Amino acid sequence: MATVHIPTLFQQAALEVSGKKLDNLTGATVISKLGLDSVAVMELVAHFEEKLNIRMPDEDLAKVQTVADLGGLVKRLMPSGSEVTW
Amino acid sequence: MSKWNAPNLIAALDESKGLTDKGYTFLDRDQKELFLSWDGLRAEAMKRAAHFRKYGLKKGDRVAMVLPDGEDFVPTFLGAVWAGLVPVPLYPPLSMGKLDSYRDTMVAVLTKAEPTYLVTLSKMQQVLWAGLTHVKSLKGVITAEELKAPAPEGVSQDPAQVSDDDLAFLQFTSGSTSTPKGVAVTHGNLRANAWAIMVDGLKSDSETDHGVSWLPLYHDMGLIGFVIAPLFHKVQVTFIPTMSFVRSATLWFETIHRVRGTITFAPNFAYALATKRTKPEQLARWDLSCVKAFGCGAEPINSGTMRTFVETLSKAKLNPNALLPCYGMAEATLAISFIGMDETLSTDVIETDAYQKHRTAEPVHLTRLAEGKAQEVVNCGKTFPGHEVGIFDDEGKRLADRRIGEIQVRGPSIAKGYFRDPDATERTFGGGWLKTGDLGYLANGNLYIVGRKKDLIIINGRNYDPQRLEWLVDEMAGVRKGSSVAFSKPGAASEELIIVLEARTSSQTELEALKEAVKQRIVEQMQLTPADVVVCPVGSLPKTSSGKLQRSKTRQQYLDGTVGKEGNRTIGSNAEKVVLARHVAMSLLGRSRHRARRVVEHALEVRTVTDAVGKLRLASDYFSNRLTRLF
Numbered sequence: 023m024a025t026v027h028i029p030t031l032f033q034q035a036a037l038e039v040s041g042k043k044l045d046n047l048t049g050a051t052v053i054s055k056l057g058l059d060s061v062a063v064m065e066l067v068a069h070f071e072e073k074l075n076i077r078m079p080d081e082d083l084a085k086v087q088t089v090a091d092l093g094g095l096v097k098r099l100m101p102s103g104s105e106v107t108w
Numbered sequence: 109m110s111k112w113n114a115p116n117l118i119a120a121l122d123e124s125k126g127l128t129d130k131g132y133t134f135l136d137r138d139q140k141e142l143f144l145s146w147d148g149l150r151a152e153a154m155k156r157a158a159h160f161r162k163y164g165l166k167k168g169d170r171v172a173m174v175l176p177d178g179e180d181f182v183p184t185f186l187g188a189v190w191a192g193l194v195p196v197p198l199y200p201p202l203s204m205g206k207l208d209s210y211r212d213t214m215v216a217v218l219t220k221a222e223p224t225y226l227v228t229l230s231k232m233q234q235v236l237w238a239g240l241t242h243v244k245s246l247k248g249v250i251t252a253e254e255l256k257a258p259a260p261e262g263v264s265q266d267p268a269q270v271s272d273d274d275l276a277f278l279q280f281t282s283g284s285t286s287t288p289k290g291v292a293v294t295h296g297n298l299r300a301n302a303w304a305i306m307v308d309g310l311k312s313d314s315e316t317d318h319g320v321s322w323l324p325l326y327h328d329m330g331l332i333g334f335v336i337a338p339l340f341h342k343v344q345v346t347f348i349p350t351m352s353f354v355r356s357a358t359l360w361f362e363t364i365h366r367v368r369g370t371i372t373f374a375p376n377f378a379y380a381l382a383t384k385r386t387k388p389e390q391l392a393r394w395d396l397s398c399v400k401a402f403g404c405g406a407e408p409i410n411s412g413t414m415r416t417f418v419e420t421l422s423k424a425k426l427n428p429n430a431l432l433p434c435y436g437m438a439e440a441t442l443a444i445s446f447i448g449m450d451e452t453l454s455t456d457v458i459e460t461d462a463y464q465k466h467r468t469a470e471p472v473h474l475t476r477l478a479e480g481k482a483q484e485v486v487n488c489g490k491t492f493p494g495h496e497v498g499i500f501d502d503e504g505k506r507l508a509d510r511r512i513g514e515i516q517v518r519g520p521s522i523a524k525g526y527f528r529d530p531d532a533t534e535r536t537f538g539g540g541w542l543k544t545g546d547l548g549y550l551a552n553g554n555l556y557i558v559g560r561k562k563d564l565i566i567i568n569g570r571n572y573d574p575q576r577l578e579w580l581v582d583e584m585a586g587v588r589k590g591s592s593v594a595f596s597k598p599g600a601a602s603e604e605l606i607i608v609l610e611a612r613t614s615s616q617t618e619l620e621a622l623k624e625a626v627k628q629r630i631v632e633q634m635q636l637t638p639a640d641v642v643v644c645p646v647g648s649l650p651k652t653s654s655g656k657l658q659r660s661k662t663r664q665q666y667l668d669g670t671v672g673k674e675g676n677r678t679i680g681s682n683a684e685k686v687v688l689a690r691h692v693a694m695s696l697l698g699r700s701r702h703r704a705r706r707v708v709e710h711a712l713e714v715r716t717v718t719d720a721v722g723k724l725r726l727a728s729d730y731f732s733n734r735l736t737r738l739f
Binding site (some may be wrong): 058065068080083084092 | 137176198201202203204205206207229231233351354356395430647
C-alpha cells in the first residue's frame, strides 16, 4: 500500500519546481503564504499528479488553502487503503 | 483580399453554415480532441442563444462567464453574442490561491459590469457563488451543462440584429482591484481588428493556415486573436488548455509540429519558458518549418529571449522570419502594430544620454551597449491600414520621428471607452486618440516602445525608467529577485530617488551594508544617488493578486511611513515568474498592456550586466552572420 506524507512530498516538489527550500510545513500551513507564484503552484500540482498517479480537478484545487486541505484532497483521490498523512 | 468579409461576428458565424471540414479543435488535459466545425460552432451558438433567451435575457444584457475550458467557453461566448448579449469573460480561481481575494476582485468587476447572470461549470458554481450573492444585478448562475442541453422549444434561435456601434463584449483590464475598468468593445471594433490581424497583418489563408493557441480565452490575445479573428476569416485553430501548457510548456511546440500549425502568439515569458524546457530529443524530432508567424506581444519583448528561442528552435527547422514582434492592448481591441511577415526581429540601439536628457532616440553603434551608454529597443512594426500611430509630448504636441513621447493611436479598432466610466474614458480615449500610456518613438513608420509613461522618474531633468533601476538592484547579492521598487518623491530642488527592496538580513550591520551597496551601485551605474534606501522583510511589499509589484502603492506606503509593515503578501517570487504569473495565472491585472520594450539586461538567464553584454555580443554576431547569409 502506498504511504504518502504530504509535507515531505510538498517540500520535494517545491524544491524541484522552484528551487525553494521549505521548512516546518505542517497541516496548518497556508499554501498561498509560501511565496510560490501561481505558475510554480501549477507545476507543483503536476508534480503531485505524476508522482501519485492521480488527477486533481481545478475546482477542488481552488478550494485548497492549507497543506491539510491538500492532504484531504489527495486522500480522496488515492486508491482506498493508501495511507496519506500530514 | 480575404474572401471572407462578414460585417460582424454574428454574420461571420452565420456564413459558417454548411462549412463542415474545418473549425476549432479543443484538446483536453488528456490530449483527447473535440472538433467543432464552423457549421457545428454555429449550431452550438444558436442552441445556447435559445437557452439565454429562455432566461429572459435581452439584447445588451451582460452575462459574466467563468469557464476555464475552451470547449465550454467558445460556444457559450458565441451563443451570447448570437443573442445580442454582452459577454463578460472572467478568469477562474487559482489553484491553492486565496479564494477570498479572488472573490473580492470578482465582486468589484461584477459590480461594474452589472451582469444579469453568471455562467460557470456546475462543479465551480459552489466555489464561486458563495462570495457573489451580494452583487445586486446578479439573478443567479446558469451552468455550462444546462447550455449544452438541446435547445428549449418555442424560443427563437434567430441571430440578433446588431450595428457597428453596438457592444460586443466587455474586456476587463484594471490594474487595480478597487477600480476595475471594462473596455467596451463594439461589433465594429471586432471586424476592424480581425481584418487588421488576419488580412493586413498575417495575410491569412483559410485553406492553408492553422492557428495553435494555449492562451487563456478570457485574455484579449487569446479571445480576439484566436477565437474572434480566425472565425471572421475562417482559419482553423487548435486550442491547448492553458493549464496543460503551464504544466508542460513544450506541449505548445509539440502541438504545432503535430497539427502543422502556421500561426501562434504568446507573451515573451512563454518563449523563455518553452525554450528552456525543450529537450534535444524534441528538437531532433520536431519540424516547425510550417510556422509562418510566431507572434510575440502582451509584455515587454526581450531581444535576448527571442534570440535564444530562434537559435534553439532553428534545430527544429524554425524559420527565423516567423518571429513576429507586435504591439497592442485591449483598449485597441487587440492589435496595434505588427512587423511585416517577411521581416524578422530587428532592434534599434539608441544612446541613453540623449534619451534621458532630450527624449530623443539617437541611433548609435552596437558597441555602445557594452559600454553601458546605449540601450536596445525592439522594432514592433507598423500599424495597419486605416489606423494611425502618433507620438505626443506632454503638451499634446505631435512629435517628429525619433522623438520620444506618449504613443497614441486612432482608427476603427479603438474601443468605445470604458463601460460606465465617463471620467476614465475621457482621460484615456478623449480627443479622438487612444492614449496608451506607453512611451515610444517612430522611425520610418516603425514603432519602438521604451517604457511606461506614468512610472517615469524624472530627476534633475533626466528621465529614468524605474525598471532599469530595479534591475540593477535585483542583480545584487542578498536582494530578493523581483522585489525591488524604484520611484521618486518631491525633494527640495528636484524629485528624489527612493529604492525599496526586500531582503533577508540578520543584523543591523548587514542591513546598513546592503543599503550602502545599493546606493553605490546606483551611483556607479546611473550617476544618480538615491535619497533613501529602505530594506523590508521578505514578502512585505504590496503586490497585485497576480504577483506584480505595485509601484504606486509602495510609493504611497513609503510616503505614509507604512512601507514594509503591512504583513506578508501571498504571491511572488523571482521576476521571471512574476511575469508568468501575471499572464497565465488568470489575472485581470496584467492584461491591459500589450506592450513591448527593450529589456536587454533582463534576459531570463542573465544575472549580471557583464553576462548580458556577453550574450548580446554572441547574439549580434549570430544575427549579422545570418543576415549576411540572407542578403
